[in-house]
Amino acid sequence: MADQVVVPRFTVVTLGVADMRRSIAFYASLGFARKFRATGEAVAFFDTGGTVLALYPWDALAQDAGLPDMPRASDFRGVTLAWNCRSEAEVDAALDWAVGKGAALLKPAQPTDYGGYGGYFADPDGHVWEVVVAPGIDLGDDGRVRLPD
Template sequence: MSKDVPGPVPRLTVITLGVSDISASIAFYDALGFSRRLKATGEAVAFFDTGGPVLALFPWDQLAADAVSPDKPRPTTFRGMTLAWNCATREEVDTVLAFAVGKGAALLKPAHETDYGGYSGYFADPDGHPWEVVVAPGIEVGEDRRVHLAE
Protein backbone atom coordinates (compact mmCIF):
# COMPACT_ATOMS: atom_id res chain seq x y z
CA MET A 1 0.00 0.00 0.00
CA SER A 2 1.06 3.53 -0.67
CA LYS A 3 1.95 5.70 2.31
CA ASP A 4 -0.73 8.14 1.17
CA VAL A 5 -3.57 5.60 1.30
CA PRO A 6 -4.74 4.70 4.78
CA GLY A 7 -5.27 1.03 5.51
CA PRO A 8 -8.43 -0.47 6.91
CA VAL A 9 -9.37 0.29 10.50
CA PRO A 10 -8.32 -2.71 12.62
CA ARG A 11 -11.03 -4.25 14.76
CA LEU A 12 -11.83 -7.50 16.51
CA THR A 13 -15.51 -8.20 15.95
CA VAL A 14 -16.16 -11.91 16.59
CA ILE A 15 -14.46 -14.69 18.54
CA THR A 16 -15.64 -18.08 17.30
CA LEU A 17 -15.18 -21.15 19.47
CA GLY A 18 -15.31 -24.64 18.03
CA VAL A 19 -17.55 -26.78 20.22
CA SER A 20 -18.26 -30.51 20.41
CA ASP A 21 -21.91 -30.25 21.46
CA ILE A 22 -23.42 -26.97 20.28
CA SER A 23 -26.66 -27.51 22.21
CA ALA A 24 -24.78 -27.98 25.50
CA SER A 25 -22.50 -25.01 24.76
CA ILE A 26 -25.46 -22.78 23.94
CA ALA A 27 -27.02 -23.76 27.25
CA PHE A 28 -23.75 -23.10 29.12
CA TYR A 29 -23.18 -19.60 27.70
CA ASP A 30 -26.86 -18.77 28.12
CA ALA A 31 -26.59 -19.86 31.77
CA LEU A 32 -23.58 -17.54 32.21
CA GLY A 33 -25.91 -14.70 31.22
CA PHE A 34 -24.65 -13.84 27.75
CA SER A 35 -27.55 -12.73 25.57
CA ARG A 36 -28.07 -14.89 22.48
CA ARG A 37 -28.76 -13.03 19.25
CA LEU A 38 -29.85 -14.18 15.78
CA LYS A 39 -31.62 -17.19 17.27
CA ALA A 40 -33.02 -17.98 13.81
CA THR A 41 -29.69 -19.74 13.12
CA GLY A 42 -30.89 -22.53 15.42
CA GLU A 43 -28.04 -24.86 16.27
CA ALA A 44 -26.09 -24.27 13.06
CA VAL A 45 -24.22 -21.42 14.76
CA ALA A 46 -24.90 -19.37 17.88
CA PHE A 47 -24.06 -15.71 18.49
CA PHE A 48 -23.88 -14.05 21.91
CA ASP A 49 -23.69 -10.36 22.82
CA THR A 50 -20.76 -9.93 25.20
CA GLY A 51 -20.78 -6.15 25.49
CA GLY A 52 -17.80 -6.07 23.09
CA PRO A 53 -16.82 -8.52 20.37
CA VAL A 54 -19.47 -11.11 19.56
CA LEU A 55 -18.91 -14.63 20.89
CA ALA A 56 -19.88 -17.26 18.31
CA LEU A 57 -20.20 -21.01 18.79
CA PHE A 58 -19.79 -23.31 15.80
CA PRO A 59 -19.45 -27.11 15.58
CA TRP A 60 -15.76 -27.98 16.01
CA ASP A 61 -15.44 -30.16 12.89
CA GLN A 62 -17.19 -27.60 10.68
CA LEU A 63 -15.06 -24.75 12.03
CA ALA A 64 -11.90 -26.76 11.36
CA ALA A 65 -13.03 -27.46 7.79
CA ASP A 66 -13.93 -23.80 7.24
CA ALA A 67 -10.50 -22.71 8.50
CA VAL A 68 -8.83 -25.41 6.35
CA SER A 69 -7.37 -27.09 9.44
CA PRO A 70 -7.42 -30.75 10.47
CA ASP A 71 -10.22 -31.69 12.88
CA LYS A 72 -8.13 -34.35 14.58
CA PRO A 73 -6.35 -34.81 16.80
CA ARG A 74 -8.17 -32.32 18.97
CA PRO A 75 -5.90 -30.64 21.48
CA THR A 76 -6.10 -31.85 25.04
CA THR A 77 -3.49 -29.38 26.27
CA PHE A 78 -3.13 -25.61 26.33
CA ARG A 79 -4.08 -24.12 22.98
CA GLY A 80 -2.10 -20.89 23.27
CA MET A 81 -5.07 -18.60 23.97
CA THR A 82 -7.45 -17.61 26.72
CA LEU A 83 -10.62 -15.57 26.93
CA ALA A 84 -10.98 -13.02 29.71
CA TRP A 85 -13.79 -11.76 31.91
CA ASN A 86 -12.46 -8.57 33.47
CA CYS A 87 -14.00 -7.52 36.76
CA ALA A 88 -14.14 -4.32 38.77
CA THR A 89 -13.21 -5.86 42.15
CA ARG A 90 -11.61 -8.92 43.74
CA GLU A 91 -15.02 -9.82 45.18
CA GLU A 92 -16.47 -9.83 41.67
CA VAL A 93 -13.72 -12.22 40.54
CA ASP A 94 -14.70 -14.65 43.32
CA THR A 95 -18.39 -14.27 42.49
CA VAL A 96 -17.88 -14.86 38.74
CA LEU A 97 -15.70 -17.94 39.31
CA ALA A 98 -18.23 -19.47 41.70
CA PHE A 99 -21.08 -18.60 39.32
CA ALA A 100 -19.35 -20.16 36.29
CA VAL A 101 -18.52 -23.34 38.20
CA GLY A 102 -22.13 -23.49 39.37
CA LYS A 103 -23.23 -23.38 35.73
CA GLY A 104 -20.99 -26.30 34.72
CA ALA A 105 -17.54 -24.78 34.19
CA ALA A 106 -14.46 -26.59 35.45
CA LEU A 107 -12.32 -24.61 37.89
CA LEU A 108 -8.80 -24.60 36.45
CA LYS A 109 -7.15 -22.30 39.00
CA PRO A 110 -8.66 -20.69 42.09
CA ALA A 111 -8.51 -16.92 42.41
CA HIS A 112 -5.16 -15.68 43.71
CA GLU A 113 -3.03 -12.56 44.01
CA THR A 114 -0.96 -12.06 40.85
CA ASP A 115 2.63 -10.90 40.62
CA TYR A 116 1.50 -7.75 38.74
CA GLY A 117 -0.83 -6.56 41.51
CA GLY A 118 -4.03 -8.09 40.21
CA TYR A 119 -6.27 -10.93 41.28
CA SER A 120 -7.30 -13.74 38.94
CA GLY A 121 -8.48 -17.32 38.53
CA TYR A 122 -9.41 -19.57 35.62
CA PHE A 123 -12.36 -21.71 34.55
CA ALA A 124 -12.91 -23.82 31.44
CA ASP A 125 -16.09 -24.09 29.38
CA PRO A 126 -17.48 -27.52 28.39
CA ASP A 127 -14.95 -27.79 25.52
CA GLY A 128 -11.99 -26.78 27.66
CA HIS A 129 -11.71 -23.20 26.38
CA PRO A 130 -9.99 -21.39 29.28
CA TRP A 131 -11.40 -18.16 30.68
CA GLU A 132 -9.40 -15.91 33.00
CA VAL A 133 -11.53 -13.99 35.49
CA VAL A 134 -9.45 -11.02 36.55
CA VAL A 135 -9.15 -7.58 38.07
CA ALA A 136 -5.93 -5.89 36.94
CA PRO A 137 -4.22 -2.55 37.48
CA GLY A 138 -4.72 -0.17 34.56
CA ILE A 139 -7.78 -2.01 33.27
CA GLU A 140 -11.07 -0.53 34.41
CA VAL A 141 -14.49 -2.05 33.86
CA GLY A 142 -16.91 0.82 33.32
CA GLU A 143 -20.61 1.12 34.05
CA ASP A 144 -21.09 0.18 30.38
CA ARG A 145 -19.47 -3.25 31.15
CA ARG A 146 -16.72 -2.41 28.67
CA VAL A 147 -13.03 -2.52 29.43
CA HIS A 148 -11.25 0.84 29.51
CA LEU A 149 -7.46 0.78 29.31
CA ALA A 150 -5.17 3.39 30.82
CA GLU A 151 -3.06 5.33 28.30
Protein backbone atom coordinates (compact mmCIF):
# COMPACT_ATOMS: atom_id res chain seq x y z
CA MET A 1 0.00 0.00 0.00
CA ALA A 2 1.33 3.44 -0.92
CA ASP A 3 2.01 6.02 1.74
CA GLN A 4 -1.06 8.08 2.34
CA VAL A 5 -0.64 11.81 2.73
CA VAL A 6 -2.19 13.05 5.95
CA VAL A 7 -3.42 16.63 6.04
CA PRO A 8 -4.25 17.84 9.55
CA ARG A 9 -7.60 19.57 9.92
CA PHE A 10 -9.69 20.96 12.70
CA THR A 11 -13.28 20.35 11.64
CA VAL A 12 -15.57 19.78 14.62
CA VAL A 13 -15.70 20.80 18.28
CA THR A 14 -17.90 18.41 20.28
CA LEU A 15 -19.18 19.53 23.65
CA GLY A 16 -20.51 17.07 26.19
CA VAL A 17 -23.76 18.47 27.61
CA ALA A 18 -26.06 17.51 30.46
CA ASP A 19 -29.35 18.45 28.80
CA MET A 20 -29.54 18.20 25.01
CA ARG A 21 -32.76 20.23 24.66
CA ARG A 22 -31.45 23.08 26.80
CA SER A 23 -28.11 23.18 25.00
CA ILE A 24 -29.67 22.96 21.52
CA ALA A 25 -31.98 25.84 22.43
CA PHE A 26 -29.07 27.89 23.82
CA TYR A 27 -26.85 27.56 20.74
CA ALA A 28 -29.78 28.12 18.38
CA SER A 29 -30.64 31.27 20.34
CA LEU A 30 -27.08 32.54 19.80
CA GLY A 31 -27.82 32.34 16.08
CA PHE A 32 -25.86 29.26 15.06
CA ALA A 33 -27.67 27.40 12.28
CA ARG A 34 -28.57 23.83 13.21
CA LYS A 35 -27.83 21.35 10.41
CA PHE A 36 -28.38 17.63 9.83
CA ARG A 37 -31.49 17.62 12.01
CA ALA A 38 -32.18 13.97 11.18
CA THR A 39 -30.04 13.12 14.23
CA GLY A 40 -32.78 14.45 16.50
CA GLU A 41 -31.53 14.90 20.05
CA ALA A 42 -28.98 12.07 19.83
CA VAL A 43 -26.41 14.58 18.56
CA ALA A 44 -26.85 18.16 17.34
CA PHE A 45 -24.70 19.89 14.72
CA PHE A 46 -24.36 23.65 14.20
CA ASP A 47 -22.67 25.48 11.34
CA THR A 48 -20.20 27.95 12.83
CA GLY A 49 -18.80 29.36 9.61
CA GLY A 50 -15.87 27.09 8.81
CA THR A 51 -16.03 24.42 11.49
CA VAL A 52 -18.89 22.56 13.15
CA LEU A 53 -20.07 22.69 16.73
CA ALA A 54 -21.53 19.36 17.87
CA LEU A 55 -23.48 18.73 21.07
CA TYR A 56 -23.55 15.22 22.49
CA PRO A 57 -24.78 13.86 25.84
CA TRP A 58 -21.93 14.13 28.36
CA ASP A 59 -22.12 10.50 29.57
CA ALA A 60 -22.31 9.11 26.02
CA LEU A 61 -19.33 11.23 24.92
CA ALA A 62 -17.26 10.00 27.87
CA GLN A 63 -18.23 6.39 27.11
CA ASP A 64 -17.41 6.84 23.40
CA ALA A 65 -13.94 8.16 24.33
CA GLY A 66 -13.39 5.34 26.83
CA LEU A 67 -13.40 7.70 29.82
CA PRO A 68 -15.42 7.74 33.05
CA ASP A 69 -18.31 10.20 33.00
CA MET A 70 -17.99 10.84 36.74
CA PRO A 71 -16.81 12.83 38.48
CA ARG A 72 -17.52 15.71 36.11
CA ALA A 73 -15.20 18.64 36.26
CA SER A 74 -17.07 21.49 37.90
CA ASP A 75 -14.48 24.16 37.26
CA PHE A 76 -12.13 25.21 34.47
CA ARG A 77 -11.14 22.38 32.13
CA GLY A 78 -8.21 24.17 30.44
CA VAL A 79 -10.10 24.75 27.17
CA THR A 80 -11.87 27.79 25.79
CA LEU A 81 -13.81 28.40 22.62
CA ALA A 82 -13.26 31.77 20.96
CA TRP A 83 -15.53 34.27 19.23
CA ASN A 84 -13.32 36.77 17.44
CA CYS A 85 -14.77 40.21 16.72
CA ARG A 86 -13.81 43.25 14.65
CA SER A 87 -14.15 45.92 17.36
CA GLU A 88 -14.56 46.53 21.08
CA ALA A 89 -18.18 47.49 20.47
CA GLU A 90 -18.76 44.12 18.77
CA VAL A 91 -17.17 42.32 21.74
CA ASP A 92 -19.50 44.15 24.15
CA ALA A 93 -22.52 43.40 21.96
CA ALA A 94 -21.62 39.70 21.62
CA LEU A 95 -21.17 39.29 25.38
CA ASP A 96 -24.47 41.06 26.07
CA TRP A 97 -26.15 38.88 23.42
CA ALA A 98 -24.85 35.63 24.93
CA VAL A 99 -25.79 36.62 28.48
CA GLY A 100 -29.24 37.60 27.23
CA LYS A 101 -29.61 34.09 25.82
CA GLY A 102 -28.73 32.39 29.12
CA ALA A 103 -24.93 32.42 29.28
CA ALA A 104 -23.17 33.30 32.53
CA LEU A 105 -20.82 36.27 32.34
CA LEU A 106 -17.48 35.13 33.75
CA LYS A 107 -15.40 38.23 33.04
CA PRO A 108 -16.65 41.54 31.63
CA ALA A 109 -14.81 42.79 28.56
CA GLN A 110 -11.68 44.80 29.25
CA PRO A 111 -8.35 45.64 27.63
CA THR A 112 -6.00 42.63 27.41
CA ASP A 113 -2.30 42.63 28.23
CA TYR A 114 -1.50 42.06 24.52
CA GLY A 115 -3.37 45.10 23.23
CA GLY A 116 -6.71 43.48 22.52
CA TYR A 117 -10.07 43.63 24.25
CA GLY A 118 -12.10 40.70 25.49
CA GLY A 119 -14.25 38.99 28.07
CA TYR A 120 -15.61 35.54 28.89
CA PHE A 121 -18.94 33.77 29.26
CA ALA A 122 -19.93 30.18 30.04
CA ASP A 123 -22.66 28.19 28.31
CA PRO A 124 -25.27 26.28 30.37
CA ASP A 125 -22.83 23.37 30.88
CA GLY A 126 -19.92 25.58 31.91
CA HIS A 127 -18.04 25.50 28.59
CA VAL A 128 -16.03 28.72 28.52
CA TRP A 129 -16.11 31.13 25.58
CA GLU A 130 -13.74 34.05 25.05
CA VAL A 131 -15.18 36.97 23.09
CA VAL A 132 -12.27 39.06 21.80
CA VAL A 133 -10.80 41.48 19.33
CA ALA A 134 -7.07 40.76 19.02
CA PRO A 135 -4.39 42.75 17.22
CA GLY A 136 -3.03 40.94 14.17
CA ILE A 137 -6.02 38.62 13.87
CA ASP A 138 -8.40 39.85 11.21
CA LEU A 139 -11.83 38.67 10.16
CA GLY A 140 -12.65 38.42 6.48
CA ASP A 141 -15.93 39.53 4.97
CA ASP A 142 -17.10 35.94 5.47
CA GLY A 143 -16.41 36.19 9.23
CA ARG A 144 -13.57 33.67 9.13
CA VAL A 145 -10.37 34.32 11.04
CA ARG A 146 -7.36 35.29 8.96
CA LEU A 147 -3.96 34.88 10.58
CA PRO A 148 -0.74 36.52 9.37
CA ASP A 149 2.07 34.25 8.13
